[in-house]
Amino acid sequence: MCRLLLVSFAVTAYIILVTRAHRILPVPISTRYITTSISTLSQGEEKTFIASLCGGHQLLYDTVNATVLLNNNPSWLPQKGVVYYYIVDDPNKTAKDALCNNTDETGETGPYCVVPKWNSTEDLYIKARAGEVDAISFSIYVVIGYNATNKEEDNVKDTNARQNHVVQLKPSYSRFHLNADIEYLTEIITMDTNQRLGYLDEALLEITFCPNPFTTLDYKITSTVFGTDGISSYAQYICEKLPCEVDNPNVVKFNGKQLPNNEVVLTTSSGQYQHIYVLIVCWAGQYDPSVGNYVGEFQYSASLKHKSP
Known part of the structure; x- marks a missing residue:
């Protein structure tokens, strides 16, 4: 199976695409x-x-x-x-x-x-x-x-x-940060451009989040992959360590339903899941005769928010 590896960080500036030919191509992403x-x-x-x-x-x-x-x-x-x-x-x-x-x-x-x-x-x-x-x-x-x-x-x-960067949460509880005139912005990770993925091909994303004194250690992460072509669907699997593969013990949560908009929500009260791997599997797309396969086009977003009661 041909694999497409996308490595991203919530606080870094690009995704690394590694194809079968081992070419490394910078693709912009944003926090x-x-x-x-x-x-x-x-x-x-x-x-x-x-x-x-x-x-x-x-x-x-x-x-x-x-x-x-x-x-x-x-x-x-x-x-x-x-x-x-x-x-x-x-x-x-x-x-x-x-x-x-x-x-x-x-x-x-x-x-x-x-x-x-x-x-x-x-x-x-x-x-x-x-x-x-x-x-x-x-x-x-x-x-x-x-x-x-x-x-x-x-x-x-x-x-x-x-x-190799992994965030270690050290929230500040200074009086400044507890001031009523302070608001922490919500962190969201997205791709700058849509990505293409063949039928049953996989994309692996590595993401680091940055909790803060507002989210504390009691937060949720919402991971969403969604098709942008109106015809593709995806499943996703989330791991805390590699290897991150379908039916692997390292998977901590997944949504195996083949959906145009596939969402997984992780919750924690201990600051867990700051560093995660997201495996995306394409299940449908438009037939592309140039590659002899069905190819889907997708976007990805993940957000970190305080866990509501």
Whole structure:
């Protein structure tokens, strides 16, 4: 059976595709941090949003793209209320230390803030302040991914460290992190592009998550593979160690149903499953005469959230 191996990390910048010919091809993936509820600030109110990176050296030189969506003011008209924000890598840093902000030279605000190359092993902090209009509602979307403009040596030199990195959770319970004006963003891992997989071929994903003081050790991981072509279906199997194969004792949970949208939920109260392997098996697709097989096209996402009561 021809196997396709995809190795990914929640805090790294690419997937490694290893084909039968042993060619290694970089394919961009992203770690995303989002708000899962609408934030509303009164005039002049401040709030800090945190993306937990767990000291990830693998993120060095990656691009950070932050977007704030004003729900009632998509054109960012000042009279309707705007949000001023900037990004730092330390909660005690101020606007003068900003790695980027959403204000241009003329003082006009907008939704975007971009750090071309993240150069820190600390967490990412978004410090937001509402303008002088009451009840400004917004959501936040941050993407950290492979910077295609980097020099090749920048991308390759840390390959071993990236592939061997396993996060050890050390939540901070400082007074800052327990402040009511703090919100931790939800971590989501996605592929930047759709992937193709032949009938009964397999894809193996290796993923590292970063729990935080909000999720604590009591969290759930939702792992989802879904077809993007309207005709393919998949099964998935999750392991904590290799080998990760169908009907292998290393499988801790699976969904063997051949579904267009296949989901597995892992729950823990002990910080388990920070580092997992996800085996994806393709069960259907469009016939491709160029390869003489049925080929499915899929996407993958995984999220880490606090386990609801």
